[in-house]
Amino acid sequence: MNAPSTSRLPVGFQASGTTCGIKVSGKSDLALFVSDRDATAAGVFTTNRVCGAPVIVSKQRVPSTVARAVIINSGNSNAATGEPGIQDAQQMTAVVAEQIGCDAKSVFVCSTGVIGVPLPMAAILNGIPHSVKALGTSDKHLLDAATAMMTTDTFPKLTSLDVALASGTVRVSGVCKGAAMIAPNMATMLSVLMTDAQLTAEQSDSALRFGVDRTFNCISVDGHMSTSDTVLLLANGAVGGSLSDDDFVRVRDAIQQVCQKLATDIIRDAEGADHFITIDVSGLETREAACRVAKEIADSALVKTAITGGDPNWGRIVSAAGYANVDFDTAFVSLHINGTEVYCAGTPVPFDTGALSTQLKSHRDVHLALSVSGGPCSGKQAVRFWTSDLTQEYVRLNSEYTT
């Protein structure tokens, strides 16, 4: 698998990013992705009980074998807007469908931005025909679309991977937006993945869940789940034929890699963050247990602030693991910080705290590796999780906005 020098659309996909006037800044706010033929589609959505209208509408349309487009607006999340919000989301898909010539149920919708405010539908309805006219297949079109999804992101997030299969070289491309749920109101993680490989609806769903479980579900900036999180995969089969089992695994792995690049870009763009933290947890009986331990470490304000301050404070890390409600024997816990062993078999290990502190202060990337192998409750499951630190700048950004 090779990453092209720039991010490219797969065969049969077009994209555009335009300005319809939702954002007072005048920045682009309407992204459109269109497949020239029916694609299979799978989606994973926020599990927040309070979810946005676009999530309610799009969720009903997966799995699909007739997917044609995804319309995304930024600047307004159309969340907590009641029944009128659902009608607005439906109308957005209907107008796109009319313009590109398909049924409304072939179109998905996502919205991101301010919560609890009705969508400015006049601007959106006026903007959609322009966004359809602007569609194109170039790298620039993909970049424009990724840019139009941004809210507080500081850079557009997009990537693509080519995968050589027996039946031809397929491409997996993805875009996403997200920089934590930050001011001015609630942001959102949205991602669209596209491939010209031929996947059945079941294969789309299985590959998407495999990838998302290991990437987007393994990141946390502040532990606050958005009402609008959505990841969609469209596979239009424009290249090659149906996949052998081996080729399916290759495409699935490419989808995971694309997801990982996008998910870690969100962490690299986390508001106010000084450190990019990778957490490996191993030696548990289930992936889910390992994930729970990793998430408690990632979400601990005390772990985050210790790293902000360059403090190799292993007590905070080990104690966060301890309250994850996961069964393990503390006598078998060991912890490495940036490769330095600081805790082994439940006992502190003497180490050069000054040197490790200096290293934490001078490097943006931090690696925490917690293992619980060897005990009676241990197993072979491991997860990798990503998070950011917690800085005064994060608090300033999230508290200084006032209505």
Added chain:
Amino acid sequence: MNAPSTSRLPVGFQASGTTCGIKVSGKSDLALFVSDRDATAAGVFTTNRVCGAPVIVSKQRVPSTVARAVIINSGNSNAATGEPGIQDAQQMTAVVAEQIGCDAKSVFVCSTGVIGVPLPMAAILNGIPHSVKALGTSDKHLLDAATAMMTTDTFPKLTSLDVALASGTVRVSGVCKGAAMIAPNMATMLSVLMTDAQLTAEQSDSALRFGVDRTFNCISVDGHMSTSDTVLLLANGAVGGSLSDDDFVRVRDAIQQVCQKLATDIIRDAEGADHFITIDVSGLETREAACRVAKEIADSALVKTAITGGDPNWGRIVSAAGYANVDFDTAFVSLHINGTEVYCAGTPVPFDTGALSTQLKSHRDVHLALSVSGGPCSGKQAVRFWTSDLTQEYVRLNSEYTT
């Protein structure tokens, strides 16, 4: 029930607070509580899998009908210290037992302070005879003991309540320490409750759990569970006889009130906090579900920072409730902030955001009331929960310490 003008010990209890030299600051670091006769004792402890040696030792000794003393040191938590730490904790109880003339198993031990460092046992063993000599029954003795438990607390936390029963007026007294798990390492919540009422071991346990569930288990500063949290209740029966059912309820309610005063004092003393936040959640089927919703709201960095900034950002509060993994119908959710309705039946309510923001900025106390009554999944259970906001000062305090 009346709160005495100052906090007083119950009949038959003595206390002392002395300095044995654990803290480099030279502040007092050894607290001792002694009953002149056997008391029943109950305890609740941290559920963190990584727990301190004193927790391991004390936990084995409840429930008890022969409790005589609690020895507490501050400045060192004796946590993550392996088998030698357990021997140290046991030795502390044995030396106190020898001094006051009882069995070691009648003595409980708690430690709070730096983690992963062996206890300075020479200082402690030398200090215990002095702390026994310093024992006394005055208000000053109780205050000294509460002061000797402090780590980063800015004020000692103690209270007492008198309860008039048919058989005489009994007293419930309590002390605690805790100000979040803050720098320099991990702090701890420790509390000792004493009463001269006569409670069986079962009554002690039941009254303690009732009180702790509604108070100490309903506070969160940063969601990070300590390795050493301990609440102990000693009931020595020095006043009156066995309790009628009604009198038991009176004593139990007094224990809850004492717990609530101490627990909310911890929140009022939370490091770097600008706001004291009370969260009422109602209309759920179980107390546990209501508690889970309240805790997600309390632990959300985005809710906390919104309040820090005086921003009545109801979207963050409602969406935090949404990811608590509790079944409720969003169409029946309503929210009041400081008495102002901002969200009703799943729909935003227009309100004067400027006025509410000004009020949030000018008052330390904030009240959030979330109700989910009326839906098919709703019930009559409610909880009250307390938390603090998240300020740049919290981050500064927790990140500026370096090893």
